[in-house]
Amino acid sequence: MGFLHLPGLGKAHFHEYGTGQKPLLAFHGYGMTGKQFHVLEKSILPKYHIYGFDHFFHGGSKLDGWTDKQIRAGMPKNMVHSYMQEWFKIYGEQRFSVMGYSIGANLALILLEEYAHLVDDVILMAPDGLSVYKGFHFLLHNPLGKFMFRIVTRSKWLAPFVLKCAKKAGLIDDSLYQIAYNEIDTEQKRLDTYYTLNLIRLLKPNAEKVASRINQYKINCTLIFGKDDQLFPKSAAMPFIGMLDNAEVHELELGHWLVIKALDEYLVR
Template structure:
């Protein structure tokens, strides 16, 4: 695996690339992860593909100095710059997005449909608008409350516990939330990451028109026991585009991007 920095405006965007194949895959990681999450794929498809992974703002080694702003134009420019660097900008790209990276992949599909070969989404965010994420990132009052809560989380913990006791919040979501707001640094990063990514909000209705218009295959992979991002979201998305969009469910939870799942991931890339 090789790594480098792309200078973009006043920032340094860290990325890695691996594999030697002619086909190009752009890898988009999940929340709290980095481009290196995809490295295990090299030994399985590295002779046929070159894989490029970007560390998104406030993730990995990227030094993001544009404040809490990351626009669709920023995402597209960074992608097109790397595209031109590694295949002169003419070869079509396969998008591979996991969790939060699935939402980013959908945004790129919407913005660069003519340059996309295929889209593979692993337990993807972005197929349903989460009310709490919308409130925390798309409204002024919600974002202020979000910022306050990340500095003073006591009241929120109490609310979660009460919701769990009343069976309004399941245990998996409670554990997931505790994990991400149980530490001062983790809470700061949560606020920065969520707020910075707020402009990445793909238009699903428009995307579902683009898919048949550009003959774009979409492959969805979910964990049957995922309590964070449910397979039902994918089932709803593929209605009306079934001939282009397939959905696969495997016996795992949210962590579908693991080497032990490689036998399920690789056919989706190659099909």
């Protein structure tokens, strides 16, 4: 493991694992760390040397002196490029691959936009960033949604109440409810949720540009979805998939919680 010192941003902590030789920069989902992909021990780990990055407000990554106002304004998209710039300073400019799960797919895709000429493979699991998720967009960009999000995450009782209402209304299923509830049961977790989603609010890849780069450089593209995923389903990604010349697309009998042993076994088969 180690750190990348990202100018104007902070220290990005990463975990190294995998027995393969090909470098792969990996970005996890909310509430996890860069070690999340350890479970793919038979399918992914033998092929790649993984650099699994912790998101800010997760694991060992720390922002450097950012104020509440700066965090709420969001991290500029071009700051993501510093991940590769600083990684190249340590390991030398070379070919690499990227992998992202859920919100982590945003960073993987933004790197692909800029460095597609050096990318061999892109692996996306239940990816955010291929379409607009209306729930997140409302909370992070709509004035009323932003106000509500700030109030809810500062309340001990309101956040669980809103989640229960969303579940009852069918906006989220039981698995998403459990994932979300586990991230709001303490004041610090609620604050981390609020800051995490606001920090990445501007980190949206250009899907058309990404698809064009993948086709231009003939990058191996693997997309994996859960049939019961209500957050980032395959249906929402179909316009993006339709722009690709030759993508490998999988849909498993799972929900949003995809990075588990069952996925490893499926990929091996």
